[in-house]
Structures are given as structure tokens and as C-alpha cells.
Amino acid sequence: MNYFWVLLCFVFFSPLYAQPDEYYEKWYDADNSKLPQNSIMSIVKDKYGFLWLSTQDGIVRFDGNNFLVHDIGIPSVENRTLMIDGCAEDDWLFTFYNSGGIPSLITNRGYSVITDPKSPVFKDLMLRGNGNLWKLNRWVPRDSAGIKLFYFISKNKSYYLDYNKLFYQDHEKRRYVGTFDDRLFYRYFLLGDQLFYLKDGSSVEKIDQNGQVKQYKTGLKVAKNFDYFINIPNKQLLLRNDDKIYLIGYYNNQITTDLIYNGKTIRNLDIFKMYYDESTKTLCVGTFSKGLLVIRKKFIYPHITPDKSIFHSLTNNGLGRVLTSEGDMFDINGYIKTVSSPGTDKYGIVPLDNPGEFLLKGEHALFLRFGPKTKMIRDFTNNSSIYCISNTFGSKVWLSLLYKDRNLLGYVLIKDRKVAKEVFFNTKIGIKGIAKINDEEVLLAANEGLFIFNEKKRKFNTLISGTSFRSINNNGDEFFWVQSYGKGLYLYKEGKVYKPRHQKKILSSVHSVIDDKRGFYWLSSNHGLFQVRKQDLINSYLNGNHNFYIHKYTRRDGLLTSEFNGGANNNGVFNNGYVIFPSMNGMVYIDTKKAFPLLPAEDFFIDRIAINEKEKTVSGILNLERNFGYLKIFVDFVNFGNQRNNYIDYKIDDHGWQPLPDNRIININALTKGKHDIQVRKLKNFSSRYNYKTLNIYVRPAFWETDAFKISMAILVLLTFYLIYTLRLKQAEREAIILNEKIDERTAELNETIDSLSKTREELYAQLSRKKKLVAAISHDIRSPMNFINISTGILLDSLDDSVYEKRVISSIKESSAQILDFIDSTIRYNKIFVYDNYKSRENIVLRDFMTQRTGLFLNAAEFKFIQIQNNINAEDTVVSNPDVLSIVIHNILDNAVKYTNNGFIYIYSIKDECRFHLVIEDTGIGMSEQELCKINDTESFNSQQLGMKIIRELLPLIDVTFNIESKKEQGTKITLSFTI
Template identity: 60%
Template sequence: MKYLCVLFLVLLFVRISAQQDNYFEKWYNADECKLPQNTIKSIVKDKFGFIWLSTDDGIARFDGKNFLTYDVNIPSVENRTLLIEGSADDDWLFTFYNSGEIPSLISRRGFSVISDKNSSSFKKLKPYGEENLWKLLKETSEKIKKGRYYFFITKKEFYYIDHYRLFYQKDGKSRFIRDLNDYTYFRFFILGDQLFYLKNPSLIEKIEKTGEIKQCQTGITEKEDFEFFINTANKQLLIMNNNKVYVIEYKNNTILSTQICDSKTLKNLSITCMYYDHTTRTLILGTVSQGFLVMRKNFINTYSAPNQTIFNAIAPYSNKEVITGDGDIFNSNGYVKTLPFPNKDPYGILPLNDNAGFILKNEHSLILWSQGKARTIRNFGKKTVVRGISNTITGNKIWVSLASDKDFIGYIIIENQKIIKEKFYAINVPVRGITQVNNDELLLTAHNGLYLFNEKKSTRKTLIKNKTFRSINNNGDNLFWVQTYGKGLYLYKDGKIYEPPQKNNVLSAIHSVIDDGLGYYWLSSNKGLFQVKKESLLNYYLHRNAGIYIYKYSRKDGLLTLEFNGGGNINGLMHDGSIIFPSMNGMVYINSRNAFPVTSGKDYYLDRIAINEKEKNISGTLSLENNFGYVKIFVDYTNFGHQGNDYIEYQIDDNKWQPLSDNKVISINSLTNGNHEIHVRKLKDFSSDYHYKTLHVFVKPAFWETALFRLAAIVVLLLIFYSFYRIRLKQIEKESFILNAKIDERTRELKETIGSLSKTREELYAQLYRQKKLVAAISHDIKSPLKFINMSTEILMDTIDDGYYEKKVIGSIRESSAQILEFIDSTITYNKIFIYDNYKTRENIMLRNFIFQRMRLFENTAEFKSIQIQNNIGSSDVLISNPDVLSIVIHNILDNAIKYTDQGFIYIYGITNECRYHLVIEDTGLGMSEEELKQAEDFSGSRLGMKIVKELLPLIDVSFNIESKKGEGTKMILTFTV
């Protein structure tokens, strides 16, 4: 028992210590960021929210992420600065270089060194230089203490002491207040518009404008580490005492000392200056050699049980405590104890009415925990699995979903630790989450959809199908938030389901939506913890607003993990003023009444740019040269919290909105000449409204794009065209004269040519007449004797018996004479074709019979050479062509085929291919080599017959092709268009 007590005390100490040290802390130094130097002399927040730091190596402006540094840029002057003083409210801050000799001004978020001794700014600021040095050094010699020192309320209203005499000045009018002998100048400070003096840690004097001095107690007892830090520009007094930091405020005529920090980190720090931001509750401490530290007490705490860090379902245990499905009890200070729950199932716990105990979900049963004991109140058997229980009790009904061979939902009613009634319904869907919507209806989530069950009618209605839904939570109103497995957050309200308006990664995996009663929802998910304004989220769903500001918390805010759990019947709740969520690493407590999310500054600025890495400030329209190179537009704003909560986009002209990069820079490397608009919009904190700004950009045209250049170019072109016109006109006149002379000459030559052509025509007519006479002579004088020979041989054939050799010879004579007659007819026909142009006539040709007629002329020759000619043309094949020309062509082809074939075959057949008809005459004769084939195709070296074929085929629109191999025969293909 002794050891258990010791262990308990150790755990308690560790928990309390962890709670005291629950601060966000981040160091900034010259080694890890762009801070110019690690000795910080003063920290001041300007009117626009930017932090200014004076160091031993220049001035730096800090926006929460990035530093903008400034140097003195005077070769003979060190970059060492003094204190930053002035009035931040008036946007009038100043510091000094060279031990107070060279002033510099901080105004409109910019910094400038005033080195011109004749300027009015130099003359106004120079008197404050020496006192600035003494305030930094805190010199206490009598001579220095008698000097003049200023304490500004505004730029034109201030106090000052001179030789221990206090004065008040406003609008150029000064009046004496009183003597303050032996008062130390660096203990005066301003709060509001009142002057105070720090007498000691427990006593502050208020010095009225009438000269009256009132003493105010601080309630602080001085310790060894007591130090005070006066920030004149921000009108602050901060006291560090006993390792704690207090901010001194004056409210309702009373001095208040509020503890703002109690961190062990402060111990042994050499602190030089402080600034406390009331809005973000952030403390910034400057040090001698370590840079500066940003601190903020977290309002989120994470607690663990001794043997447990992963938690699921939770429920209220008492007015100030919650309990988990494992039996672990927590309050706002951390872990309390663990109840010995049997058969632990961390995913289901439901408190009974009137503090009668808890119903615990088990695999096959429901367990009642009451009065420190557990017992099974309902066993469903090993074949039935308890899939889920409801997250609320309505009318003493506890709803349960079961899975066996069928899926069921039902309820039990418990009184006096006994089930007095139960009823179950076959539901036929695997229900996981159950929530009572009204007296008759329940909202059901399942792996295959979202359903509405009417208990009174025992009916099930499908709201959404084919999506995996997980759980439901309600905050006691008519809004039911339905969670899914990565498919978004749904809203059920007044009988209507609202889907996520658009794809939103933040809302894709929400586990619970808790109303803090202060106008905000807190959302847990497996991607983090989020806060959103209730009104904005509802408008996002109900009215489909385009934008929504959702604040994301990080580990720096007190979380040990960003993954929360959502598998239980209750995944989050509001209890005793705290929002409580179970997570994968601890129970998360959120002090919602003291929550202060650190958002970015309300305003942002577009007046700083860099052209090719050379920075400058602009006002109004940004004017760029045509070949400007590379432009950076800095979007300046402050954010001392989580940088991922900046919702800023930009648009160039009418292009698509783009998210601003993490470095807060809009980069442009190409713009056409002319006017452009760069639009920037920032989503207002916890709102659906945007804050828009527009930067007008003008890109100067190149010299060739200016109106003057274009006008000059047009004039020059017109002059060139006119010059060309004049030159061309003269050239045309000259050419016209030469042309007329040539025309006259050509006219004479043409007359001579016409005369010569007329004579030639008469000669041609005479030749044609003689050719006609020749054809007639051939027809009469040659054909007649041949016909007589042919007739005579026929008579002789009839008088000679068949067995005699003479009859065979006479038959050959008859055939030869017939061939000669046919050749003469073909020759005559060939000549008539060209003489009388009768090749143009076309008629239908029955091709098979036409081929037979041509074959008869070669029967004897073929028989003599033992050649068989086969006519395989179809009986229905008809061609439209000139029969005279086609007859001559086929005659010549057959003649060649017989001539180069011995004891073989000649095949004649047709092939129809689409709109073509191919007439093929194929022999098995000698064939041709490649060289012979090439000569045959271009008819170089060919004999008269093939040359005639070449001349005649184009007349009847027939193409040809020759295929042949040496020793295998020749194939002649005539192609007709059908």
C-alpha cells in the first residue's frame, strides 16, 4: 500500500507538472531563420500587427513566419540599433544608430534611415536619440538622471521629465505638473493615457495630470528573479517574478496584475525585453544571446490513464467527470481512476437515467454496471453479435442493433436494474449507429447506407444507399450530424438530408460535431481537431455558401496526436464547460470558455514587390517594363498561429483562383502588354465572406507596340508602297513599249505561221485521201485473191479423201489464208480507227462469245503446236467497250501467247473485284526474265503487236499489267472499269 501511495503521488506530480508546462513555445534565432542577430533589444508591435525587433545587427520585421530585415546602409556606421520607441497607435515608431546620432523611422509597415541632417524628420527625431541610449543602458548617474526623457501617449501628446520636473504636452502646448525628485527615468511607463511609476514590485504610483500621486498595490511580492520590462511604444509593463510573468493593466481606476506565464522555460533565461499580445495571448521574450521566444499557454490538454492511451466511447460519469468504455474516469485536471469493467468493449457505453449506472456493450450481450458491480442483463447467445447501441436514452429505451443470420434492431427498457420490456425488428441492413430523431423515428447508419426507421409503422426508408456510414451525433437540437468512412459529413434536419456541398478534405472523415454553446462547433476526425463557426457551417450546408473558414489545431496547441477515434456510440461530448474527445493518444480536454484560436491578421497588403529580386514598395498601379523579367508580389499579413489556417487565393485577370503559396508570394514571369488586374481574396476568420483586394498592373508596350510606332510604320509603308508604285508604273510603261514592239513582230510571225499551217493542212488532207485510197485498194486488190484462194482450198478439201496428206496441207493453206485475211481486216480496222475516229463508240460485248470468235483464228496454229486454249469466261460476263479496238488487242495478245508457247495451255478467264473487271490471258510458255519483263512493260524493244496494244488500250480506258517468270509462263491482265 505504501508503494501504491508513492506511485500515486508521483503520477499526480507528473500530471500537474505537465499541466503547468502546457505551453506552445517556439524559438527564433539567427542560426535557424533569417533573424539578423540573436541579441534582441526591444520588441514592438506596430499598428498593422507586425512585430519589429531591434538587434545588434539591424532591424527585423516579423509576421509570424517570415522576417524582413533592414540595414543602415551607411558605410561608416555600424548596423547596431537601440530601443524602438514612439507610439504604435499612431503608426509612428523610431530607433537610432550610432549611439543615438542617426534616427530611423518605422511607419506604414516600412523602415527608413534618416541620414539627411537638414531634413525636418531628422531634426524632430534627433533630440530623442541620447535618452534612447540611456533607457537601453539604464544608467543611474546623477547627471543622466537629470536629463530629459519622453513618454509618448501619441505623437502629439506625451509626458516628459527634465531635471526631475514633470511636464505634460498636447498639441504643442506644454504645462508643468510637479517635481519628482530622485525618481528614476526608466521606471516611468504609460498605460492608456495615464503616467505611472514602478516604485517596487508590490507598489505602483499613478501620477495624475493635476500632480496628485495615487498608490496602487500590485499584489506581487518581490523574489530573487524579479525584473520589469517597460514597452513604451505599446504602453505595457511586464513583470517577471518567481519564474512567473505578469502583465500590469489599468482598468476601472484599478491596477490589475494578471499572471500570463508560468513556465519552467523562463528559468535561467537572460531576458532583455518582452511584449504581450492580448488578442492572441502570446508572450514574446527577447534575450541577450538566444534570439527570441514565442510562448502561449494552451487551452487544450491531453490526458492518459496509467496503462491506457487509446480511448473510444465516452459518457458523463458525474457533474465534473467522464468515463470511457474501458472504465477510465477523467476530469478537467486529468486522470482520476479506473473502474473494473468486465469483458471490456471500448466502443459502447450508455449512462442510465437517474444515475442508475451504465449499460456496457459486449460482443454477445449487454452488461449493467451499477453500484460498483457488473452483471449481464441480456445475453443474446454466441450466434448473435451486438453490433451497436444508441448514444442517447429516450423514454427509458435503449436501442440495440444485432447481427445473426439476420439483422435486427430493437430496444430494452430497464427499471430497478431489470429489463421490463424488449422488442426487436428484422431490419435487413447491418446497422451500426442508432439515434432517436423523434418519438416515432430513428436514424440508422450502416455499411451500405443511411436509413430512417419508423417504429410505429415498422417500416424502413432508404435516405442514401451504397455509402458507408459510421455514426450519428446530436447536440440536443434538430440537427443530426451523420459521419461516414471518408465520404464526408452529412446533415439531417427536419426530415431532409443535406450532403456535403463540395469536396472538402477537412470534412471528409469527421467523427463528432460538438456545439460549445458559444456559437462554435468543434469537430474531431482522423485528420485532426477543427473549430468552425456554427452559423457558417449551417449556411455552408443549408444555403450552399461557397467558402467556409475552418480552423485547424495542431500538436503545438496541446494535442499529442491528430488522429481521433470515432468507432464508439459517443465520440465526443460537452461536459462541465469542456469539449471532450477520445483520441489515439490520450483524452483531449478543450476549455471552450477560454478558447482563443490564433488567427491571421484581419487585413493584408499588396504594396511590396520585387522585380528580378530587387524589392521596392508601390502605391496605386504597378507599372512594368515590357521585358520585366520576373516579378514577385508579396502578400503581407500577420499570423502568429498555425500557418495552415490561412485561406488566401489569387486570380490573374479572369483566370482560375489559385491558392497562395506558403511563402506568401505571387510569382509572375509573363504578362502581355496592357492593363491587368491581380485579384486577391482572404476568407475572413470564422466566416463565409471574403475580403477582396485588387492590384492594377500595367505592362508597357514594346516600342514596336506603341501607337506612335504603328502610325510611323503605316506612314513608312505607305511611302514605300507609293515608291514601289511609281517605280513599277515607269517599269510597266517601258515594258509596255517593248511588249507592243514584240506583239507587232509576233503578229507578223503568226501570219506567216498561219499561212504555213494552212498549206500543211492541205497536204495532210491529201495524205489522208491517199491513205483512204490505199485502204480501199488493199481491201479490193489483196483481199479478193485471198478470198479466192480460201474458196478454192475449200473445194479441194471436199474432193480429197480424209486420209491423204494432201488434204492436211490444203487445210493448212486454207487456215493460213484465213489468218492473213483476218490480219488484213485487223490492219484495216486499226487504220480506220485513227482515220475515222470510230474508237469512241461503245457497245455491250458478250465477252465469252467474243473470245471464242478470236480463238477460232488460232485453232489450227494451236493444234499444230499442241496448245490447248481454254475460254473460262462466264457466260453472263458483259463489258461495255469498243469491239474493234478490243478485237485487235485480244488478237495480238493471243498471237504472242501462241508464239511463245509449245505443248502447253492458254487460259482465258475474268475476275471481278469491286468496281473493276480483270480479263486475264495466261499461258504456260517460255515466260520472261526480269529484264525482259521490264522491257515488255515499257515496250522498249517490243515488237509491233505489243506496241499496237499499248496505243489502243488508252483509247478504250483499259489498263494492263504483265506478270511473268522465266520458264513458268506469262499472265497478261487487262483491267476494265465496270
């Protein structure tokens, strides 16, 4: 009685937790997918891997992602089809509409309705397939005379049943096999090239070509809910026995019965047809009214505890068993128990040399677990924080910690369940991951980078700085996988670090890389679970192979989450054929011995296109019109698994590769004339190589782009040019005549002009001669008397006393006559300048002496008007100019300054800059208004009072001198002459 109560308490009070389902199941129906109708009459896999479904509303091709529906396209015929028949291996499948009256053919992934009764295909299908309707109907009685059926070994070989007589047919030759009474025609089936008959669920009969019958046992005990499903095109027999589905096979002359499904989903289903894909372990179930059910056995098993689903660090604990740092124990069947470990954390556990002993880390201490017990063996006090411990099996365990504000790296040696020795070294970094390379070196991952520490030399060596690393794992070989924070997976091998070269973002947050000893790596990460061929991943680092196949697993494969955990000393292990990872929802066991990833087909097809939504199949070159409109290229391939595992790209001509859209359609709305290549490549499964295919397109040129049009246009242009040239030539001839007449007329006018100019030249020469004589006359007839006056006044001055008033008068007469002589000389020089062109000569002029000489002529007049003339020019200042022209200019400026100044000053000074020399003559006279300045600057409005300025303006350009006048009324005038240095 006590045992009863104990058992009752155990049943009611023990914690219960659900184990994950063993199968992945997915429904496809008319409501949630593009399946046209929910009654599935046939399920057949063709030669290329596509599933073909016959429904009561058309034929459907399924590639794992899209349903391609084919309608009969005949308004008067119902779109209901019969069973799909034929031979899938020979790419020859067919079915019928109109209860067997209209055949349709499935070949080369395409579908066509054969409506021409005279065509050979129509006749052939009607001859060999008119029993299609009978195969669909199991309720036909045994004595159905007249039924003729084919069971196709291949397109040209088959067994032929004529009521109860069986024949073997090879092409057109037919050989009698035997007569078989009391057998139902719909129980015949093929396995390979052998014909069998299903007697009941427990036995089958093999009928050879000679009519010999051999019975085999299936090993099944037929249940009440028993059914069978024959698939002639795929040569399969599936048996349903209650909730189990069995696949019947024939190998080595023996019948095999394999359990492929055991679940309650099919218990109440009305199943019409089945197909089992052995390569992917996928069962396809066609129902009477619920659509298509796809079932696949899982090989990934997540396990949880009654009260926990998140796990971190783990280590092996016997065959198929793992132990977490928090004391949770699992095996391949699930959760076992939890051993409490107070003080430990969830990020560090490592097995020691003695079986059953483990070292665990806590925040401030190290713990030893042996059996059900856990004890502290080293306390670093509350002033410490243990970062991590190493993950290598053995009693020498490396660790890093913060101890009294110092970062330390060291190891402890465990012996007799206590710390026998400990050694620590100061570091400048906080180490997050430690992996033993050899007896002297350890590899260190830290926030500051990746380092190597040599224990013997006590030396740190920096491998990479500036990148944050978190953990390291190794599979007992020379490859150390270093996990970073979002910067990808790094590889350390024999003293060298390899950065991630591939552009796979899905590998940016890997936690662990585990070798399954079968040629594959399994990778856990924040983004999911991945499988990759081991050598491909290694080659991507060592040889720079950027692109390689990475298979991603999802919840459809058995996962409860796509987020795995990292940051511990052990983030994954391999144990007895299982790869085991901790995740955010379960301890994930992966049975690598039974792993059968659902891979996409490596082959693909680009022969189906649509032009303006009209589909067709192309072979060879696709010819398009110049204005073809809108082109769709369908890239057909099979993938019944994760569509994110489709690594397929395309490019148009020499443009760059682009990923294929999710709908698998390349859209093109414009192409230039000529040849174009549409290239498509698909990455092979678990490989770094591609399959390539090319669709050649030729776009016909528009009429204006054809050679004939171009030649015609060239001829037209040439004719136009010739016509224009001819007309222009005639016009030129006419214009030439007119031009010659005008030339003659103008020549006569020019001759008259030349005669007139000759006369004018003679007159000018005469005038010049008279001007020369005038200058000479002035020089002699005017200057001589004035000179006599000047000399006579000088003699008179010598004979008079200084006190006599007359002497002052005579002195004024002498000075005036001297000024008149100087004016005459200036006038003569002015005229000689233009008469004899002697203004072109240049010489060095000492400017101070030159100005002293010029101002001497005005001293008496200045004294008379109480004017002081100040010559402030430096003695060394010189200019290169014509002294005659410059003398006239200076004379006129001084004359105006004396004339318009009373009781004032005349300043003469110079200014130099980088490339100019400026002579400035400034007076304090009456000055000029703005209107007077405007008149002086206006060369067309000179009056007689401005004659001096006109002379200055005419002479200065001859000696390359510019001048500027500044004046204000009642403030004086400033004239600046600028010479080029």
C-alpha cells in the same frame, strides 16, 4: 502513529503521474532563429500587430514567423539601438542610434534611419526624443537636473517632464500641471490617456491634468524578487513578484491587478522588457542575454491515468465529469479513479434514465454499471459479436450484432437494472453506428452505406450505398454528422444526406463534431483538433460554400498528440462548458469559456517588394522596366500561432488562384509589357469571406515595343516597299520593251509556222484522198478477182465427185481464197476505222455468236493442224463495243493461236467480276519465253512478226478494252481482254 504510517504509505506507494504544463513557452535567440542579438532592449507592438524589438545589433520586426532585421547602414556608426518610444496607436514609433544622436522612425510597418539634420522629421525627433537614453537607465540618481522627458498619449499629446516640473502638452500648447519632488522619472507610466506613478509594488498614483494625485492599491504584497516593466508606446505596466507576472490596468476609475503568469521559468531570468498581448493572452519577455521568450496560457488540458494514456468511448457522468467504457473517470482537474469492468470493451457506453446507471457493451454481452458495480444483463453467447450500441441517452438502447451468422438490428429496454424487453430485426448489413432520429426512425452507418430504419414500418431505406461509414454523432439538434472511412464528413438533415463539398483534406478523417453552445464546432480527427464556426460548416453543406476558415490546434496549444480516437458510439462530449475528446495520448479537456485561439491577422500588406534583391516600398502603381530581372512581392501579415492557419492565395492577372508559399513571397521573373494585376486574398477568421488586395504593375515596353519604334519601322518598311516598287517599275518598263521586241520576233516566226502548217494540211488532205482511193482500188481491183476465184472453185467443187483428189485441192483453194477475202475485208475495215473515224460507234454484241463467226474462218486451217477450237462462252453473255474493231482484234488473236499451235486446243471462255467482263482466248501452242513477252510489252521494239500484236495494242484503247498476255514456253499462251461493264 497508525495514521502516520498510512499517510507515509500513501505518499510513497500511490501511483504518480504528471499533469500537463499550464503554459506554452518558446524561445527565440540568435542561435536558433534570425534574431540578430540576444539582448532585447524594447518590445513594442505597432498599430498593425507587428512586434518591434530593439537590440544591441539593430531593430527587428517580428510577425510571428519571420524576423525582419533592419541595420543602420552607416559604416562608422555602431548598430546598437536604444529603447523604442512614441505612440503605437498613432503609428508613430522611434528610437535612436549613437547614444541618441541619430534618430530612426517606425511607421506604416516600415523602418527608416533619419540622417539629414535639416529635415523636419530629424528636428522633431531630436526635440521630443532626446530623453530616450535616460528612460533606458534606471540607475540615474534622483537629482538628475536637466532631464527632459515625454510620455506620449498620442503623437501630438503628451506629458512633459522637465526635471521635477510636469506639463501637459497638446500640439504646440504646453500647460503646467505641477511640481513633483522625490519622484523617479523612470517610474512614470501611462494607462490609456492617464499618467501614473509607481510608488512601490503595492500602490500607484494617478496624476490628472490639474495636478491632483490619487493613490490606488495594487493588492500585491511585494516579494523579495520584485521588478516592474513600463511600456510607454503600448501604455502598459507589468509587475514581477517572484514567479508571478501581473498586468496593471485602469478601468472605471479603478486599478486592476490581473495575474497573467505563474511559473518557474522566469525565476532566474534577467528580464529587461516585457509586453503582454491581451487579445491572445501572450506574454513576450525580453532578456539581457538569452533572447526573446514567448509565453501563452493554455486552455486545452490533456489528462492521463497512472498507467494509461489511450482512451476511446466516453460519456458524461456529472458536472464536468466523464466516464469511459473501461471505467476511467475524469473531471476538469484530471484523473479521478478507475472502476474495473470485466468483460466490457472500450467502444461502447451510454447513460440510462436513472442517474449513475450506464449500459456498456462487451464482445458477446451487455453490462450494466451502477455505482462501483458492474453486472451482465444480457448474454448473447460466444456465437455472437456485438458491433455497436446507440449513443442516445435513455433506457431504450439500440444495438447491432452478428448472431449465429445473422446480422441483427434491435433494441433492449432496461428497467429495474435488467432487460425488460428486447426486439431484433434481420438485416443484410453489419451496422457500425446508430443514432436515434425520432421515436420511429434510427440512422444507421455501415460498411455498405448509410441507411434509415423505420421501426413502425419495419422497413430499411438506403440513403447512400458504396461508401463505408463508421459512426454518427448528434448535438441534440437536426444535424447528424456521419463519419466515413477517409471519404470525409457527411451531414444528414431532415431526410436528406449532404456530401462533403469542401476541398479540405484535413477534414477527411473526422471522428466527432461537438457543439460548444458558443457558435463553434470542435472536431476531432486522425489529423488533429479543429475549431470551425458552426454556421460556416453547415453552410458548406447546405449552400456549397467550399472555402471557410478552419482553425487547427497543435502541441503548442496544449495537446500531447494530434491523433484522436474514433469508431466508438461516443467519440466526444460537451459538459459544463468543456468539450472533451479521447485521444491517443490523454483525455483532452477544452475550456471553451476561456478559449482564445491564436488567430492570424485578417489584414495583410503587399506594398513591400524587392527588385533584384533591392527592397523598397511602393504605393500606387509599380512601374517596371521590360527586363526588370527578378521581382519579389512580400505579403506581410501577423500570425503568432500555427502558420498552417494562414489561408491566403494569390493570382497573377486572370490565372488561377495559388496558395501563397510558406515564406510569404510571390516570385515573378517575367511579365509581358503593359498592365498586370497581382491579386492576393486572405480568408477572414472563422468566416467564409475573403479580404482582397491588388498590386497594380505596369511593365514599360522595350524600345522595340514602343509606338514610336513601331511607327518608325512602319515608315521604314513603307519606304523600302516604295523604293523596291520604283526599281521594279523601272525594271518592268525595260523588260516590257525587250518583251515587245521578242513578241514581234516570235509573231513573225509564228506567221511563217502558220504558212508552213497550211501547206502541210493541204498535203495531208491530199494523202488522205489518195488513201481513200487506194482503199477503193483494193476493194475493187484485188477483192473482185479473189471473189471470182472463190466463186469458180465453188462451181468446180459441185461438178467433181467426192472421191477425186482434185476436189480436195480445189476445196483448199476455195477456203484460202475465202480467208484472203476476209483478210482484205479486215484490212479495209482497219483502214476505214482511221480514215472515217467510225470506231466511235458502239453496239451490243452477242459474244458467243460473234466468236463462232470469227472462229469459222479458221476451221479448215485448224482441222489441217489437228487443232480443236472450243467456244465455251455462255449464250447470254454480251458486251457493248465496236464490232469492226473487235473483229480485227479477235481475228489477229485467233490467227496467232492457230499459227503457233499444232495438235492442240484453243479455248474461248469468259469470266465476270464486280465491274469487269473478261474474254479469255487460251491455246496450248508453243508459247513464249520471258524475253519474247518483254519485247511484246515494249511498244518501241515491234518487228514484222509482231505486227498482229501491234494492231491489237493500237485498236484496243479505241474501244476502252485492256488486255493481258500470260505465256510460258512450250505451255501455251493466254490472252485476256477486259471490258468495262
